[in-house]
Amino acid sequence: MVDESKNIELTEDDLENKSKGELIKMAGQLRDRRNELNQMASERASKRDDLNAKTREKVDEAQEHREQRDELNEQVQEHKEKRNELNAEANELFDRVEELKSDMELDEGKDLEELEEEIEQLEFKQQTEVLSSEEEQELIEKIESKREEYEERKQKLDQNEDLEELVEEAEEVRSEASKHHQKVTELADKAQEHHNQMIEAYREADEIRDEADEMHEKFVEAQEAADQHHEDFVRVQKRLRELDKKEEEERKSERDKKQEAAKEEAEEIYQKFKEGETLDTEDLMKLQKTGLL
Known part of the structure; x- marks a missing residue:
């Protein structure tokens, strides 16, 4: 803020009633304070301009992050579309796999791993438990039945190469x-980072802009005070010129009066000279000065 206690106030009463010497002193004070305020305004304008430049830098930085974010989001959208297309294609292929399995009746009953596990459990029971002949025979028949079911299902799968190829393709x-989905995640994270950086840059730009606006207000305050002091300085200078002119007119009037008085005196002396009176040296010099001799 401007220290108003250092400002020089000029009133109409000052202009009209202060002496020439006082006005000359006041003019110097106004000039010095004006120069001081102009320097202050210049420094504040420089700081304001620096802050405005930093604001533009932050806005440009935010814009760069915005552009990168938008570019990444476009890539995210492209990978999403590709992922969705591939997932739809994979779903169609897996549906065809299920249709083939259904046609081969592979979707009914247990799969090979389950059958293999059951056979191992039955064989382990045969080897470790004490069974009657009837129980053992029953267990053997059950094992054979499971093995036949296992082989039958295995042969069906082995004989159908189309199914294997279709499963592999799917x-x-x-x-x-999945690769495109992973890319979507990676790119979306990067886009979010740039979005956050954009928001932060805009926030910083707003803070610096507020500082610049505050500094501009301080600049205006100092400049207006400087302008007022300059205006008052000019008013004092004008008044001093008026006083100088007045003094010159007074001096001229005084000179004219003296010249008129000297002329009248010379004319009286000249009249005495014409009348035959003797003139002294001083009288002769007065006549010479007025051009009467």
């Missing part, structure tokens, strides 16, 4: 879709 497509 899994490859699903794997490719």
Whole structure:
């Protein structure tokens, strides 16, 4: 803020009633305070301009983050679309796998791993438990039945190469879709980082802009005070010129009066000279000065 206690106030009464010496002193004070305030305004304008430049830098930085975020979001959208297309394709392939299994009746009953585990459990029971002949025979028949079921299902699977190829293709497509999904996640995280950085840059820009606005207000305050002091300085200078002119007019009037008085005196002396009176040296010099001799 401007220290108003250092400002120089000029009133109409000052202009009208202060002496020339007092006005000259006041003019110097106004000039010095004006220069001081102009320097202050210049420094504040420089600080304001620096802050405005930093604001523009932050806005540019925010804009760069915005552009990078938008570019990444476009890539996210592209990978999403590709992922969805591949997932749809994989779903169709897996549906065809299920249809083939259904046609082969592979979707009914237990799969090979379950059958193999059951056979191992039955064989372990045969080897470790004490069974009657009837129980053992029953267990053997059960094991054989499971083995036949296992072989039958295994042969069906082995004989159908199309199913294996279809499963492999479906899994490859699903794997490719997963890669695009991973890319979506990575790019979305990066886009969010740039979004956060953009928000932070805009926040900093707003803070610096507020500082710049505050500094501009201080600049205006100092400049207006400087302008007022300059205006008052000019008013004092004008008044001093008026006083100088007045003094010059007074001096001229005084000179004119003296010249008129000297002329009248010379004319009286000249009249005496014409009348035959003797003139002294001083009288002769007065006549010479007025051009009468």
